[in-house]
Amino acid sequence: MSGWWERRRRLQAEKLQDDRWHHLLDTRRKRRRLAGAGVLALALQWTSIPVIWFAAPSDLARNITISSLAISLMIYLPVVSLLNVATKGSTGLAEHLLDERQVIERRRAITVAHRATTWVLGGLFLTAALVTNRATQDTMTIPTAIIYPLAFVLWLTHYVLPLLIAGWRLPDPPPEDD
């Protein structure tokens, strides 16, 4: 791996030690609110899927999809930044930049997230099975507009769930005594 890449990762790790936002993250209640806001942002992304399915192509579907994406990103970006600071990058940084406790924290979060995405994909499979079983003909029309948002929301769910789970589970950090 190039020295440039490693330096960039170490700089990123240092930035995540920033205590400027500590007052927003110092209690489990505050971190859980943030994780909840992250789940809300993700849920907003998912709402565009049935809208596209039932209403696309139409102005209504386009407007709802773009609005939900914009609102979702406005919530998502600060929430993800703050949760990364709260968890000190335990789900985002390379493992060799973490200590053993952080690696365990990361693996627990990834395990729970894996279970959650298994349920999400299972739900998607069941929905697909129901829709195709109810179809009366051998072929059906699916809006082309659904492909990109569905792929994106699946990727986003897979990407961000470990962070949301790590933020939700994080115990209160020990007070500074030095």
Add this chain to the structure above:
Amino acid sequence: MSAEDVYNRITVLRAERGISRRDLAGALGVHYQTIGYLERGEYSPSLHLALRIAAYFEVPVEVVFSLQPFPRLGS
């Protein structure tokens, strides 16, 4: 007490030698919050980290860690 509780004297050893959490964390190559979680008993270290902590304080590992609560000083 849960079956997996491990008690430690890190706080006492650190206070006795005037070492801050950040200094100890830096010497061991761990995050300073990890030292705090260890001291609060919310995290049990790996054998490797436990041995390194004992080596840092230059004491046998059983002086720092125990499966039984340490007796209180003066008791």
